[in-house]
Amino acid sequence: MKKYVLGIESSCDETAVSVVSDDKKILSNVVYSQIKEHKDFGGVVPEIAARSHLDSISWVIKQAMLEANITFKDLSAVAGVSGPGLIGGLLVGMQSAKAIAFANDIPFIAINHLEAHALTARLTNDVSFPFLLLLVSGGHTQILQVNGVGDYKVIGKTLDDAVGEAFDKTAKILNIGYPGGPELEKRAKLGNPNNIKLPSPMVGKQNCDFSFSGLKTRVRHLYDENKNNIDQEYINDMCASFQVAVAKSINNRLEKSFKIFRKNKENKKYDFVIAGGVASNLYLRDEIKKLCEKNNFEFNAPPVNLCTDNGVMIAWAGVENLKVNNFSSFDMPANPRWNLEELKNEK
Ligand code: KG4
Ligand code: ZN
Numbered sequence: 001m002k003k004y005v006l007g008i009e010s011s012c013d014e015t016a017v018s019v020v021s022d023d024k025k026i027l028s029n030v031v032y033s034q035i036k037e038h039k040d041f042g043g044v045v046p047e048i049a050a051r052s053h054l055d056s057i058s059w060v061i062k063q064a065m066l067e068a069n070i071t072f073k074d075l076s077a078v079a080g081v082s083g084p085g086l087i088g089g090l091l092v093g094m095q096s097a098k099a100i101a102f103a104n105d106i107p108f109i110a111i112n113h114l115e116a117h118a119l120t121a122r123l124t125n126d127v128s129f130p131f132l133l134l135l136v137s138g139g140h141t142q143i144l145q146v147n148g149v150g151d152y153k154v155i156g157k158t159l160d161d162a163v164g165e166a167f168d169k170t171a172k173i174l175n176i177g178y179p180g181g182p183e184l185e186k187r188a189k190l191g192n193p194n195n196i197k198l199p200s201p202m203v204g205k206q207n208c209d210f211s212f213s214g215l216k217t218r219v220r221h222l223y224d225e226n227k228n229n230i231d232q233e234y235i236n237d238m239c240a241s242f243q244v245a246v247a248k249s250i251n252n253r254l255e256k257s258f259k260i261f262r263k264n265k266e267n268k269k270y271d272f273v274i275a276g277g278v279a280s281n282l283y284l285r286d287e288i289k290k291l292c293e294k295n296n297f298e299f300n301a302p303p304v305n306l307c308t309d310n311g312v313m314i315a316w317a318g319v320e321n322l323k324v325n326n327f328s329s330f331d332m333p334a335n336p337r338w339n340l341e342e343l344k345n346e347k
Helices: 035-041 046-068 087-103 113-124 163-173 180-190 213-225 232-262 282-294 311-323
Strands: 004-009 014-021 026-033 075-083 108-112 131-136 141-148 151-157 270-275 297-300
Touching: 004 046, 004 087, 004 113, 004 311, 014 046, 014 311, 026 046, 026 311, 035 046, 046 087, 075 087, 075 113, 075 311, 087 108, 108 113, 108 311, 113 131, 113 141, 113 270, 113 311, 131 232, 141 232, 151 232, 163 180, 163 213, 163 232, 180 232, 180 282, 213 232, 232 282, 270 282, 282 297
Parallel strands: 004 075, 075 108, 131 270, 270 297
Antiparallel strands: 004 014, 014 026, 131 141, 141 151
């Protein structure tokens, strides 16, 4: 019999709920974005986010159930984001998931937000374990070997800013609107990267780590130096150059990680997955795809609307955990800092 899982996401500034079935059907996908509420502040304000999640969670759940056209009694489990993220939002989503599960006498599954990003491509594409993962979001930038549900090994990570954070901060310096990542990508399409030279961080370094704060600072210095001659063309060129520098840095790090991943493995074509909000950047996707093809990795990326935060990824991570009987207790606390390698010890 088909199994249905309700998934609730509320770790940052999206209140999102979805129903997904174990045969990979998305029955509903409702996302309420708080962008307008945070715009004036140029970033997510935790207190506003928490209150907004509380205001919206009930109608978003109701809408997701209506669109899925099933009742709570038809669910096999309820999956709720439980970390990492902003504690106020996490509590709203996680407690709602627990309440529905408890009231209907079905299992509750606490979902790690990063695992949900990581597994989305197994819903939308044909991806098998083990695979190499580039996780690029607003709060995280990591390269991981994914051996199975709950089984992650970090190969490289950022030493300072996450890629999404670098996009957002750079966009703020250039004054091109909020949220920064998508705006910067739009501007980059109009600019010429050859007009401004920016360094590609970490290129040539032995490990697989990232660093983006220096790149952002370079943009700030150039912007300040040229303050009196800045026009829209200059801004567009800067965006194009920033994006090229980021792509080169990522690809250099990935090339190193390919070798580490392949160590002790035969030379077959393994899956590569890009996930997280920044994975919706089409320029980066394209550049990374070319690199994968050259290195005998199968490139996989979820559709753009499933890269940024959504309820589908939480519901699907619920399905994946349900399949391996990984349920959570009702006294499980929310965990604002919950890294993927910890999941293995919790089983
Ligand atoms: O995964 P996500 O929705 O939330 C977190 O878990 O952090 O990622 C949000 C991040 C933001 O930093 C946003 O600017 C970035 O993803 N982002 C992009 C693009 N769309 C979203 N960055 C670059 N290009 C994009 N098109
Ligand atoms: Zn996310």
